[in-house]
Amino acid sequence: MTPALPYYLTLSAILFAVGMMGVFTRRNVLIVFMSIELMLNSVNLAFVAISRHLNAVNGQAIVMFVMAVAAAEVAVGLAIIIAWFRNRESVDVDDLSLLKW
Amino acid sequence: MTFPHLLFFIILLPFLGALVNAFWGKRYLREPNAGRVAVLFAAGSFALSVLAVMNLAQMPAAQRGVGIVDRVYPWIYMGRFQIDFSLTLDPLSAVMILVVTGVGTLIHIYAMGYMHGDPLYSRFFVYLNLFLGSMLVLVLGSNFILLYVGWELVGACSYLLIGFWFERVSAAKAGMKAFVVNRVGDYGFAIGIFLTFVAMTMALPPGAPIEMSFRQVSEVVAAGAVPMITVMIICLLLFWGATGKSAQIPLYVWLADAMEGPTPVSALIHAATMVTAGIYMIARTHVLFDYATPTIGGFPVVALIGALTAIFAASIALVQYDIKRVLAYSTISQLGYMFLAVGVGAYVAGIFHLVTHAFFKACLFLGAGSVMHGLHNEVDMRKMGGLKRYMPKTHITFAIATVAIAGIPPLAGFFSKDQILAHAFEHGTSGKILWGIGLVTAFMTSFYMFRMYFRVFWGEPEIAYGQAQGGDPTVPHQNPADHSPDAEGHDVGRHSEAVQAHGHGGGLPHESPGNMTGVLWALAILSVVGGFLLGFPEFISHATGLPFGHLLEGWLVPVFHHGGQTGHEAGHLSLAVELLLMGASIAAALLGLAAAWALYGPAKAPQFRSAQGLERTGFLQGKYYIDELYNAVIVRPGYVLARISDGFDRYVVDMIVNLTAFFVAFWGEVFRFFQSGYLRWYAWGMLGGATILLAWFVFLS
Numbered sequence: 122m123t124p125a126l127p128y129y130l131t132l133s134a135i136l137f138a139v140g141m142m143g144v145f146t147r148r149n150v151l152i153v154f155m156s157i158e159l160m161l162n163s164v165n166l167a168f169v170a171i172s173r174h175l176n177a178v179n180g181q182a183i184v185m186f187v188m189a190v191a192a193a194e195v196a197v198g199l200a201i202i203i204a205w206f207r208n209r210e211s212v213d214v215d216d217l218s219l220l221k222w
Numbered sequence: 223m224t225f226p227h228l229l230f231f232i233i234l235l236p237f238l239g240a241l242v243n244a245f246w247g248k249r250y251l252r253e254p255n256a257g258r259v260a261v262l263f264a265a266g267s268f269a270l271s272v273l274a275v276m277n278l279a280q281m282p283a284a285q286r287g288v289g290i291v292d293r294v295y296p297w298i299y300m301g302r303f304q305i306d307f308s309l310t311l312d313p314l315s316a317v318m319i320l321v322v323t324g325v326g327t328l329i330h331i332y333a334m335g336y337m338h339g340d341p342l343y344s345r346f347f348v349y350l351n352l353f354l355g356s357m358l359v360l361v362l363g364s365n366f367i368l369l370y371v372g373w374e375l376v377g378a379c380s381y382l383l384i385g386f387w388f389e390r391v392s393a394a395k396a397g398m399k400a401f402v403v404n405r406v407g408d409y410g411f412a413i414g415i416f417l418t419f420v421a422m423t424m425a426l427p428p429g430a431p432i433e434m435s436f437r438q439v440s441e442v443v444a445a446g447a448v449p450m451i452t453v454m455i456i457c458l459l460l461f462w463g464a465t466g467k468s469a470q471i472p473l474y475v476w477l478a479d480a481m482e483g484p485t486p487v488s489a490l491i492h493a494a495t496m497v498t499a500g501i502y503m504i505a506r507t508h509v510l511f512d513y514a515t516p517t518i519g520g521f522p523v524v525a526l527i528g529a530l531t532a533i534f535a536a537s538i539a540l541v542q543y544d545i546k547r548v549l550a551y552s553t554i555s556q557l558g559y560m561f562l563a564v565g566v567g568a569y570v571a572g573i574f575h576l577v578t579h580a581f582f583k584a585c586l587f588l589g590a591g592s593v594m595h596g597l598h599n600e601v602d603m604r605k606m607g608g609l610k611r612y613m614p615k616t617h618i619t620f621a622i623a624t625v626a627i628a629g630i631p632p633l634a635g636f637f638s639k640d641q642i643l644a645h646a647f648e649h650g651t652s653g654k655i656l657w658g659i660g661l662v663t664a665f666m667t668s669f670y671m672f673r674m675y676f677r678v679f680w681g682e683p684e685i686a687y688g689q690a691q692g693g694d695p696t697v698p699h700q701n702p703a704d705h706s707p708d709a710e711g712h713d714v715g716r717h718s719e720a721v722q723a724h725g726h727g728g729g730l731p732h733e734s735p736g737n738m739t740g741v742l743w744a745l746a747i748l749s750v751v752g753g754f755l756l757g758f759p760e761f762i763s764h765a766t767g768l769p770f771g772h773l774l775e776g777w778l779v780p781v782f783h784h785g786g787q788t789g790h791e792a793g794h795l796s797l798a799v800e801l802l803l804m805g806a807s808i809a810a811a812l813l814g815l816a817a818a819w820a821l822y823g824p825a826k827a828p829q830f831r832s833a834q835g836l837e838r839t840g841f842l843q844g845k846y847y848i849d850e851l852y853n854a855v856i857v858r859p860g861y862v863l864a865r866i867s868d869g870f871d872r873y874v875v876d877m878i879v880n881l882t883a884f885f886v887a888f889w890g891e892v893f894r895f896f897q898s899g900y901l902r903w904y905a906w907g908m909l910g911g912a913t914i915l916l917a918w919f920v921f922l923s
Binding site for chain 2: 215
């Protein structure tokens with residue numbers, strides 16, 4: 122017997138909250154990045170769980186998309202971070218503040 | 223001999239000369255060479271002009287009226303409005319280009335001596351060449367638009383040259399005054415041209431190109447396709463323009479102040495060439511002026527203004543002390559004569575006087591310049607006297623030109639002036655009045671010219687040479703007008719410093735260098751022979767069989783011959799009347815000479831001269847206070863209006879702009895708070911937004 126839906130959703134919410142904490146509290150860009158991945162995956166988990174609960178594949182299809190987008194995002198994001206690091210020798214998000222007025 | 227675009231090259235040469243001096247004059251050519259280059263280009267233009275006029279003279283008389291047309295290139299083509307950059311050499315413009323380039327070249331040569339030592343020597347020749355080219359555009363242009371271009375170009379050159387010694391405030395102001403007053407005239411001229419265009423659009427069949435050429439406009443008007451009233455208004459507007467450029471009432475005020483410019487400029491621009499542009503323009507568009515008043519020919523307003531200006535300016539010239547100002551008012555007066563002539567339809571006489579006036583007035587101005595050159599830039603004739611001892615060549619040439627302008631036969635001025643008066647006399651009843659005014663003016667002209675001549679070259683100066691300027695208190699004579707601004711306006715600034723630097727400040731007067739006196743001689747000879755060679759009265763040669771004829775008349779007939787009025791040499795008068803009129807002119811001239819001799823002749827002790835009643839007439843001395851009147855009526859209200867506009871601009875227009883900017887800046891400051899640049903800040907923003915949206919969906923919908 123598989124666990125009931127609320128367990129999955131609770132786990133998903135906890136993972137999302139952990140990811141969000143990481144985004145807001147960490148200053149290392151790489152950690153922030155990983156935290157975003159964590160948030161994305163927590164959402165994936167919610168999707169899959171609800172998909173299974175409703176006996177519909179829509180949610181699983183969306184998960185595929187999310188993972189594809191996340192892969193692309195990682196590629197672009199890491200490239201930016203490397204470029205940034207080469208320029209500034211820093212991976213601190215608070216140094217990434219040049220785009221203000 | 224001819225070659226393509228000969229006419230265009232006549233114009234091009236002076237402009238090229240200006241370019242050469244503008245680029246290389248100051249750095250490489252410098253003092254004598256810059257002047258030589260300018261003279262070379264001017265003389266080249268003169269040579270080409272002679273060549274072109276010889277070509278024209280070989281054409282049969284019937285074709286000569288059409289002239290040589292050089293269509294350089296299509297210029298402005300917009301629908302029906304099709305303007306060519308096109309030049310026309312017909313007998314009228316031939317006379318003009320010969321005067322402009324001929325006298326112009328002489329004055330270039332003279333200026334080489336006169337401008338000696340000026341730090342802006344080469345720039346002066348840039349302007350002078352530029353002026354020459356512009357004037358040629360004016361007289362050679364085949365259409366109104368090109369004429370207008372030349373008209374404005376010479377105005378700009380005039381401005382630059384009047385204000386040439388711009389460190390002197392009076393010179394800078396005089397330049398501005400000339401420019402602004404000319405704008406007033408040009409405004410009317412421009413509207414006249416616009417109105418001509420509108421009249422052409424209506425008179426020509428639909429689709430026919432409007433070239434605005436003098437030929438086209440004249441033909442359309444002569445064919446009667448334009449309503450009489452329109453032609454009349456066009457003529458009035460064109461004449462308005464002419465009063466500005468040619469210094470007639472009410473726009474004459476700038477010319478006397480224009481004497482702040484270097485003397486060669488006064489001679490070339492403000493006596494011989496540019497100021498005659500108005501007469502040229504009216505002669506050029508004479509078909510319109512004749513058409514507007516078919517019964518009498520000419521245009522009464524033009525004649526009246528001309529006659530009034532002639533006598534008005536002559537009366538001011540009677541009492542002036544500044545030798546250049548006397549000549550300036552004399553020029554205004556003589557221009558009035560020319561307008562009188564063209565106003566009564568005597569175009570040939572008007573152009574004749576234009577030519578002779580160019581000779582003797584240029585000679586007089588250059589003579590005055592020579593006097594100034596020898597006297598450390600002195601222009602006050604009270605500080606002159608007995609100069610014939612020191613400057614014999616200047617003295618003789620000046621005397622010749624004085625006799626010429628006074629109208630004593632057989633010098634040039636007599637013939638042209640007498641013909642104008644004769645034409646005025648035969649011009650109906652009103653013509654008798656015009657003739658009377660002209661005769662009195664002739665008397666005045668003779669008087670003020672001989673007054674100046676005697677005071678400058680004979681007797682002794684009221685204040686001995688070498689004494690301090692501005693009136694030494696030990697000198698017994700003290701005139702209340704001694705400290706008038708006119709008398710002292712001329713001797714400060716760059717030029718006088720330069721003159722002092724090369725060693726003739728103070729001391730005794732001395733004769734000018736050879737290139738200056740040579741030019742004086744050339745112009746004096748022209749003043750002697752110009753009259754009877756160009757315009758010997760036909761009726762005398764008929765009666766006596768002398769080999770002279772009215773050369774100019776025969777030359778200009780193809781231009782002015784149309785319909786009944788040919789401006790024929792006083793054809794309606796009997797021999798007796800002609801001789802009587804001629805006698806009256808001579809009598810007026812001699813009377814003026816006698817009066818001047820009596821009042822200012824060498825027998826008079828110097829200190830009595832200024833005590834003469836006439837010179838103390840404040841009204842004349844103050845030039846009828848016209849300048850003050852214009853100041854009060856036009857300039858002051860203009861200032862007030864400018865101040866109001868300035869206030870409106872500052873506090874209303876600028877306020878609107880500034881408030882807009884303030885509004886944007888304020889909200890920018892507000893929103894700037896959200897753009898910190900910190901990623902975390904944006905992430906929090908997203909979180910907050912997402913939370914609010916979620917709350918909205920969950921709790922409110």
